[in-house]
Amino acid sequence: MSETMTAGKLIDLHDIGTDAEPKPKLLIKTEPMNVMRLVLPAGKAIPEHKAAKDITVQCVAGKVDFTAMGETMTMTPGKMLFLPPGELHSLTAIEDSIMLVTKAN
Incomplete structure (x- = not known):
């Protein structure tokens, strides 16, 4: 097992640095x-794409319009969704946002 962060240590999802x-x-x-934090400034869009394996997407902060499976949903903190492999999806940040993406390997 290789880890980006040390096992058993807290990760501050809101510590996004100064970029x-x-x-x-x-x-x-x-x-x-793999678990990835995605920071999206308001107005930032990620065009339609797909993942090769199962993914979950969780909104940690902000507000994001997430389009998948023919529907656009507004994600806010505490909302999470699951997508199967190959499902096309896109997103647009309505507010400065932080998303947590978990991808199966």
């Missing part, structure tokens, strides 16, 4: 999964 537009950050990498 004007922070890049996605891989927080945990293990054999069965």
Whole structure:
């Protein structure tokens, strides 16, 4: 098992640093999964794409319009969704947002 963060240590999902537009950050990498924090400034869009394996997406902060399976849903803190492999999806940040993405390996 290789880890980006040390096992058993707290990860502050709100500590995004000082970059004007922070890049996605891989927080945990293990054999069965990767966990990534995605910071989206208001107005930032990620065009339609798909993942090769199962993913979950959770809104930690902000508000994001998430389009998948023919429906656009507004994600707010505490909301989470699951997508099966190959499902096309896109997202647009309505407010400055932090998303947590877990991908199966």
